[in-house]
Amino acid sequence: MKKLIFAALAALTVNASAQAWPSKPIRIVVPYPPGGSSDIIARAISQPLAEALKTTVIVENRPGANGNTGTDSVAKSSDGHTLLLCDVGALAITASVYKQLPFEPSKDLRGVTMLAYSPHLLVVHPSVKANNLQELVALSHKEKLNFAVTAIGSAPHLAGVAVEKATKAEWTYIPYKGGSQAIxxxxxxxxxxxMNGMLATLPMVQSGKLKVLGVSKATRVPLLANVPTIAEQGVKGFESGTWQGLLVPAATPPAVLAKLSAELTRIIRSPEVRERLVSQGAEVYTMSPTEFTSFFERERKNWAGVVAAGGVKID
Known part of the structure; x- marks a missing residue:
């Protein structure tokens, strides 16, 4: 009988903590400059989330150290109202790329839900005399090609390394602080x-400011039906992309985690938000906190091999 009473009291306490939260404005930290895929999604969900939680939601861009500055600020946050929206794949890569980090992604952060997936587009400046991957590889042996990297050790960077190794292309990596600057x-x-997420890159392709040569998805995407995948162009099985998700500090109460997960899943799946993202090349893709954790660990292991093969390390 006592056990049942304690269980009931515990359930009431958890429910009360969820109802009491939030007690002040919420910050969604995007650890990259404005204009990238994570920033676009953060701004798409901020107002609906504010309405659902009946509080102010502020999107704060905190770029630096390839996304680690903003991520560290959230990992060490203790106010209970600071969230992280980032490229989950890039976060999974971080531990393999950096010899030392001020935080441990797997221990200091907890996944709330995945929000969207955006395949990478392989694009070039319109002046580049190549119309497919094979021509680009051949050109890379004749001319110097600078490859814009959204951040050293990011998913687009390692996707570029993987393509370079598979095709024996030659290009020089030029690092930036985020996708918008690289674009x-x-x-x-x-x-x-x-190479960058389709969500942020497609508008430049549609306007003719960039030329797309390939898509890093297993199948072609409807918005670019005439563009072959990178796998179709000789890199068998190749697939990569940008996975935007929301995380919180590890100490966040389970009730708050559950409440956030439920609201964000509802918001991202709503017709208005879904249509807005799909029209720009992103796929709404949600996961429970448990599924998110499993995905993160798989990505961490998968990319560790690519990092090792490419010799990508940062002190």
Whole structure:
């Protein structure tokens, strides 16, 4: 009988903590500059989340150290109202790329839900005389090609490394602080090649400012039905992409985690938000906290091998 009473009291306490939260404005930290895939999604969900939780939701861009500055600030946050929206794949890669980190992704952060997946687009400046991957590889042996990297050790960077190794292409990696800056310099012709999430890159393709050569998905995407996948162009089984998800500090109460997960899943699946993202090339893709954790660990192990093969390390 006592056990039943204790269980009931515990359940009431958990429920009360969820009802009491939030007690002040919420910050969604995006650890990259404005304009990238994570930033686009954070701004798409911020107002609906504010309405659902009846509080103010602020999107804060905190770029630096390839996304680690903003991520560390959330990992060490103790106010209970600071969230992280980032490229989950990139976060899974971080531990393999950096010899030392001020935080441990698997221990200091907990996944709330995945939000969207956006395949990478392999694009070039329109002046580049290549119309497919094979031509780009051949050109790379004749001319110097600068490959814009959204951040050293990011998923787009390692996708570029994987393609380079598989095709024996040759290009020079130029690092940036985020996707929007890498896109900007490629549009300007300061760099010639780029791999980046479709959500942020598609508008430049549609406007003719960038030329798309391939998609890093197993199957072609409807918005670019005439563009072959990278796998179709000789890199068998190749698939990569940008996975946007929301995380919180590890000490976040389970009741708050559950409440956030439920609201965010509902919001991202709503017709208005879903249609907005799909029209730009992203797929709404949700996961429970448990599924999120499993995905993160798989990604961490998968990319560790790519990091080792590419010799990508940062002190």
């Amino acid at each position: 900007g310099d490629t549009v300007a012709g300061q760099t010639q090649v780029l």
